[in-house]
Amino acid sequence: MGRKTRNSWLFYGSSRCVSLKLTSHDLRELQILKYYRLTRKWACKTYGLTDADLELLIYLDCKNRFTRQEFIDGTYTMSWDKTRWDKLRSLGWIEVWRHRNRTTIKYSVFKTSFKCSQLISRIYRILLGEEDMPVSDRSVFFNNNTYTDKVFNKAIDDMIKDKDR
Numbered sequence: 785m786g787r788k789t790r791n792s793w794l795f796y797g798s799s800r801c802v803s804l805k806l807t808s809h810d811l812r813e814l815q816i817l818k819y820y821r822l823t824r825k826w827a828c829k830t831y832g833l834t835d836a837d838l839e840l841l842i843y844l845d846c847k848n849r850f851t852r853q854e855f856i857d858g859t860y861t862m863s864w865d866k867t868r869w870d871k872l873r874s875l876g877w878i879e880v881w882r883h884r885n886r887t888t889i890k891y892s893v894f895k896t897s898f899k900c901s902q903l904i905s906r907i908y909r910i911l912l913g914e915e916d917m918p919v920s921d922r923s924v925f926f927n928n929n930t931y932t933d934k935v936f937n938k939a940i941d942d943m944i945k946d947k948d949r
Contacts, residue, residue, distance in 0.1 A: 814912070815948065815949060816912065819911060819949065820911060822917075822936070822943060823910050823917065824839075824907075825936065826917055826936070826940070827903060827906075829925070831903060832875075833877075834863075836862040836865065837868065837872065837877075839862070840855075840858055840862060841872070841877055841878075841900050841903075841904065842904055842907075843858050844858060844878070844896050845900060845901060845904050849881055849893050849894070849895050850893070850894055850895070851891050851892070851893060851894070852869070852892070852894070853891075855878075876899055877897055877899065877900045878894050878896060878900070879894065879895060879897045880893075881894055881895040913949040916944050917940050917943065917944065919940060925937050
């Protein structure tokens, strides 16, 4: 059984607590970012998101609960999209966790939806090699309508065949 602290995991054994710190070398050995671009492009095309939307959702999912101002703060490094907030709310990626009541609670608190959490967990599983990217005929890349779809299909096949991932 373990508990995450800021930079490490604490594992409780029978008589003592062992701390395992995750380092940059450990992440490099995991090669977790090896197929990040391909996985990100697959997720964006499959779920109709832009790259900035997906990265913002990953950021907000890490925050767990957030306000509208924290959402705005998270968009400073992204491309400007005035309708991003309304689009993510209406498509069900962000939902209200606690409504404001105008007297004691001055602002609403939001969280990423179950759908968003499942997508991000799936991305992590694909990056860790626990799950393969889907290659069925329902895949958005399956039809090979464009040259880019053909290139992505080839890259996905290479990723699945890679035993070191």
